[in-house]
Amino acid sequence: MLWFIIIAAVIALDQYTKYLALTRLVNYDTIPLIENVFHLTFVKNRGAAFGILQNQKWFFIVVTGAIMIGIIYYIYREKPESKLLMISLSMILGGAVGNLIDRIRYSYVVDFFDFTLINFPVFNVADSFVVVGTIFLSYYLLFKYDAKKDEA
Template sequence: MEIIIVLLIVAADQITKYIAIEYLQPLKTVTVLEGIFSLSYVENRGAAFGILQNQRWFLIILPILIVAAIIIYLAKHRNESLLTRICLSVIVGGAVGNLIDRIKLGYVVDMFEATFIEFPVFNTADIAVVCGTIILSFQLILHDGSGMRNNKPDESKPKDEVSGETV
């Protein structure tokens, strides 16, 4: 299942980037909803918010290490919750999508622009990484390691001495 998720994310990312290169690059920007959303062709040689500009090798090596760590984790923790496995797969798919651009082009193609706020132009891979990370964070905060809601017994309540159950 994880491989299918990764492949779907990478395919969606690469298709949207191909469309941006072929059709959006000559136009530079197309307003979709005035003052809200535009499609803008950007060649991003750094990371989010313009940091790490022209640090191509660092931005290739770091995601490779992160993807490798996630793959090793998934391989060793096959009993991890379904939601956790899905989130990690979505993150890997996004990381691989941007990694393909950095290796092939030397930059990442971005195209989605939320014009109602001051925010960097982003792409499908970025959406996958951010959404996967946010959902995984909530998963880790709201659930214990087994993927089940943390329903630890209330130690302040008296227990039956024979069965050990809370009375």
Template sequence: MNYILSFIVLALDQISKILVLKYLKNIGEFPVIKNFLHFTYVENRGAAFGILQHQKWFFITMTILIVGFIIIYFRKERGYPKPMMIALSLIVGGAIGNFIDRVVHGFVVDFIDFRIWPVFNIADSAIVIGQVLVVYVIIKYDKLEQKEM
């Protein structure tokens, strides 16, 4: 289940970015709901909010370490709550999606633009949702070994 969810996130992310590169890159922006939701082509050479610009190798190295750790965790731990495993699956899928962008293009393709927030992509969304779920599990459970919610 963990790998399937990671793969679904990765596939949705990469398909959306292929479409963005093919159809949106040349026009730059497409309003979906005017003044609320636009698809805006952005080449992000940093991390969230554009911080740490041009640190490609740092992000590649960190992604390999984090994803490697989570995969080892998947293989070793079977008793953690389902929300934790879902969270880590989302993080892995999103991290690999952005990793592929950095390796192939040298930047991450962002395109979801709500105008009041920095432009992001499906991988970013999965990572953030995964992080929120991790925090939820940490707050909800006294001991991560508990299986019931």
């Protein structure tokens, strides 16, 4: 049940912040929170990270759907006991759903966090959860996963 709560919370937070971006940032070029370091900048992202694969809406919908099905299938089939694994998969799934909602609803993903100091791509809450969830998953697979236990 924990995984469902995390997924719902990630989606709710992501969609709420995107709503705020759509209603409050759309008329501004950028709003500096820390001048020349961190801004809020409304961006319609029709591609993936770093703007690659622009205007490939259906490709992203299909790939995201396949990832979601794979994660849900794994959770139901394997019923993993590791909280770290469940949290990481839930964060990834919640972030994926958050961006999928945008792609279906608007044909683009709403991005607004802008680290201008390092010229990093503008991103959103869903992206953040996917990245942090992937870091947690990588940590789990590298340091916590015991392949010998699965062989028994």
